[in-house]
Amino acid sequence: MDYLDGLESQSIFIMREAYRKFKKLAMLWSVGKDSTTMVHLMRKAFLGKVPVPVIHIDTGRKFKQIYEFRDTYAVRWGLDLVIADNRPAREKDLLQSEGRFSCCNALKTEALKQTLSINQKHLEYVVDSFPVEACHNARSYRCKILNGKSFIGYCSSKK
Numbered sequence: 001m002d003y004l005d006g007l008e009s010q011s012i013f014i015m016r017e018a019y020r021k022f023k024k025l026a027m028l029w030s031v032g033k034d035s036t037t038m039v040h041l042m043r044k045a046f047l048g049k050v051p052v053p054v055i056h057i058d059t060g061r062k063f064k065q066i067y068e069f070r071d072t073y074a075v076r077w078g079l080d081l082v083i084a085d086n087r088p089a090r091e092k093d094l095l096q097s098e099g100r101f102s103c104c105n106a107l108k109t110e111a112l113k114q115t116l117s118i119n120q121k122h123l124e125y126v127v128d129s130f131p132v133e134a135c136h137n138a139r140s141y142r143c144k145i146l147n148g149k150s151f152i153g154y155c156s157s158k159k
Contacts, residue, residue, distance in 0.1 A: 012045040019051060026053040027127040031070045053080045055115060059107040060090045084115035
């Protein structure tokens with residue numbers, strides 16, 4: 001078994017264990033390369049199915065091809081797709097009026113928090129990174145939003 005096969009096997013094992021242990025599990029899907037790989041690994045771990053809801057945070061600022069890809073593959077893969085959308089924040093032009101941080105916080109963080117709040121009976125834990133270390137991740141340790149409640153994983157694209 002080579003290095004990548006080992007990482008894949010370890011990732012699949014961890015996903016199965018997380019699914020077994022955490023009953024209210026969901027995963028984020030930005031439709032980027034890393035999160036699409038996570039969906040692929042989840043499908044591999046569960047014989048072609050993704051047994052947990054998949055949350056896409058819709059900022060309304062992506063290319064139309066991203067939305068087409070998301071919708072096409074959500075159907076093709078039989079995903080239970082939950083779209084997190086902070087509609088009131090999207091209707092304001094926060095980027096111009098309040099700056100990037102406030103805009104991203106409203107469009108992403110608040111949208112996710114609202115979605116988790118609305119679906120709290122079904123969603124409690126969210127997978128958002130690779131479960132094995134492929135390289136050092138400095139970003140997750142600075143996260144203050146779920147301080148004390150998050151299980152910090154690793155993101156292979158961040159150094």
